[in-house]
Amino acid sequence: MDLSERKLKILKAIIDDYIDTGIPVGSRTLSKKPDLTYSSATIRNEMADLEELGFLDQPHTSAGRTPSDMAYRLYVDRLMHVDRVTNDEALFIRNYFNTRVSEIGQVLDAAARALSQATNHISMITAPQLNSATLKRVQLVKITDNRALLVYVTDKGIVKDTMISVPSQIDAAYMEKLSNMITDKVQNVSLKNAAQIIKETCMDALAEHETVINEIFDAININTEKKELFFGGTQNIFNYPEYQDLSKAQHFLNLLETKDVLYKMMANATDMEFSIKIGKENSYDDFKDMSIVTATYKVGGENIGSFGVIGPTRMDYGRVLSVLKYVGMSLNDILSCFLETDERGK
Amino acid sequence: MDLSERKLKILKAIIDDYIDTGIPVGSRTLSKKPDLTYSSATIRNEMADLEELGFLDQPHTSAGRTPSDMAYRLYVDRLMHVDRVTNDEALFIRNYFNTRVSEIGQVLDAAARALSQATNHISMITAPQLNSATLKRVQLVKITDNRALLVYVTDKGIVKDTMISVPSQIDAAYMEKLSNMITDKVQNVSLKNAAQIIKETCMDALAEHETVINEIFDAININTEKKELFFGGTQNIFNYPEYQDLSKAQHFLNLLETKDVLYKMMANATDMEFSIKIGKENSYDDFKDMSIVTATYKVGGENIGSFGVIGPTRMDYGRVLSVLKYVGMSLNDILSCFLETDERGK
DNA sequence: CTTAGCACTCAACGGCAAAGAGTGCTAACA
């Protein structure tokens, strides 16, 4: 079922035009394009064929054609070309990352904003998944009589901290000792298991500090399980003519609020570098006329999170991919700095 | 210029109805209300008077009347009654705060969500303003060879931390010493001045660690100056029939994006417990048909930030105020826990 | 195989009349 050269050319022209304008494209419009030298009648015949093959839809008899999900799939796989971002754009994106970064959350935030600004779509990004990360160090810092800051560092260079409460009789020196003991037990243990191990092995040795151990256990446990998904540029929904209908727009925003589904979709796509889900290819009905394009970011050579955009199937896939690539590069660069300083130290 | 009992009664009925439905209210509708026993003609006469006095507007001749800003002002000052939140609502709001709180940002986030959920408006909340807070302690924690966590605690019990980079030759012990030295210098100094003092006095004593001191200076400086304003429930914009017009809605959301103006308005209102700005009472033209209701929250008896909602002038002020009160209470309760543990320790 | 021509379809647009909600005014009434 291979399409003729001409059919492909016409199909590409239709998709390009539709991505651009958002209005169904007719044969006359096409015949006027300089690189399509055929008459409108010829094009009409081809279009009829393409519709029969399932690549085009027709909203109603006297309207032009719109590309189907199948057409976009073909387009993404074979027709489009992903251009590199221009220098201006690269600069524009880099700018978002140029703030002082001390914390991974800030980096993700910047990435989300850069993405949505550069693509005019709604961007999404997941917090690093730490289950597979291993602990390098656990440190308790006495803050006040009853409170301490629990700091832990993973092999991916990611630092997390949480306040916990502690009995006032524990002094700074003892806390240092405690930190070292715990670090000893859980070094190089994955975060997923660390909480458990802390509870099991430390409980015996440090039975008198049950409450503190419990607090630490809770803190690490909660942080590991937290599934965070950030959005950027949700106002961009107003750019989609397909969401002129307010109730539809509202429904969609409510969908975003319940992040579970999207989180799953993002998490599922972590094995490959890029993932493009077009329209009904999304397993969830609610997104059957949206496309979701995602990529992964890594720290220390391992994928630990994903980011991407969600928008109408009529999406400039070429552009989105090129932006995604560039943002991914920038992201990896910056996150590797979190590690780099350690590597150097080794 | 005091209105008769009857005029007030009618005006209140009009406002109540308009807040409820959002459509201009006519004399017939009013005459049907059980507590208004007058005929529609009588009411019409009174309405004509009220319009002349400036309390009512008429979109066009054959439409009902809508309350003016003046009417809402009167309503807020004299007519409405602020009921306490119901038990159900109280529970609903409390629920938002029931998560494990280890960080002040999480509390603010919860407050914003509770507010917007309970009022159906867009909520805003400013991060604590730390300029007046004084430092209690500065602590450096070595994380890796080249990185350290800078932790500082204020008298308001607020803990902030930032990653900074440090030369690898500084070891943990020395860092402890450094922490104590800096704490000595800046204890009880306001955050605003602390950065400067660190730079000036520490530079002499610790000249060999210029880069570290600089990093600390930067970190504290940046955090103090950061003016953060969080929003919640921006989707609620779809609930406002007055924003049916997409371009208006978009314009409004863009206004929110540029947070400066709103931040100023919030900051200006920190002296009193509650502030209600109706329509043109807002000094900025862009908000001339919005109302902004704010309250302040405190830590240790001092106002350190404000929160509130923004919505169309047609807003259920009574409800909003009662919710604001309750959220404020909850907020103060929880934030005081941040201090409480210290107080007890004293 | 391509293309010019033609009849046909159907959403979009604009004008128009009817409907309905609300008003102001007047006159009657308590």
Added chain:
DNA sequence: TGTTAGCACTCTTTGCCGTTGAGTGCTAAG
């Protein structure tokens, strides 16, 4: 003198209908 019923008037909203125009499918000629 204040209240109310009645009525003419205004003005938006709604639905209808014919026109327009973009686009199609089909046929026949090149």
